[in-house]
């Protein structure tokens with residue numbers, strides 16, 4: 001089976017680090033032109049762009065806060081201007097927010113997680129869908145998490161946002177299907193990135209985490225990027241509206257834990 005996304009115009013949000021950087025690099029390696037979105041750390045975005053160009057690919061960095069509708073609008077206009085449109089959007093930008101049980105959480109901090117992870121995904125998808133519906137084709141890939149399904153004490157905003165994003169995927173997939181546009185969720189498990197550095201850099205926390213992962217190890221960003229590349233390619237033409245879990249079976253860990 002050949003997976004090619006040659007010449008496709010892709011935008012990956014939060015692509016200056018972690019899973020986003022890996023997906024941007026992976027899509028470019030498969031032939032896509034990639035827009036590397038970032039909100040802070042432009043030098044990190046430029047590093048991703050430079051890596052793609054060194055490998056013979058095409059990329060550009062664009063700054064926008066995905067939770068701000070005006071900035072998102074300007075980013076899509078810039079992509080239009082550079083490439084005349086968009087074929088794939090990967091909604092990857094996300095934060096997990098401060099750890100706090102619901103009754104201890106600050107409403108502003110809680111809402112910020114919703115704004116970036118859920119509203120941001122919607123605002124970018126809205127701009128992408130306007131274009132994809134008109135051109136009768138395209139793919140939106142929303143990065144959720146195993147926590148779209150598994151509760152996570154201390155992270156109610158994050159879990160609520162990811163569950164919301166998962167349902168947003170399903171509804172947008174229904175709406176866009178008649179126009180030949182696919183919308184999917186990819187749910188990573190525990191992947192070694194900056195977002196969870198405090199966990200994997202501490203031996204005791206890492207050991208505890210690994211008991212919840214049947215494959216017995218954390219995932220690497222490239223393992224997410226390979227699946228993302230497949231999902232946005234035509235090889236996945238009959239996949240829409242669903243969540244693909246790439247988690248070493250972590251989603252099933254409650255059963256695993258009790259089944260010994």
Ligand code: BGC
Nearest residue numbers: 096145146147189190195196
């Ligand atoms: C979180 C990580 C966590 C993983 C598994 C992800 O959604 O961002 O911090 O390690 O879920 O719990």
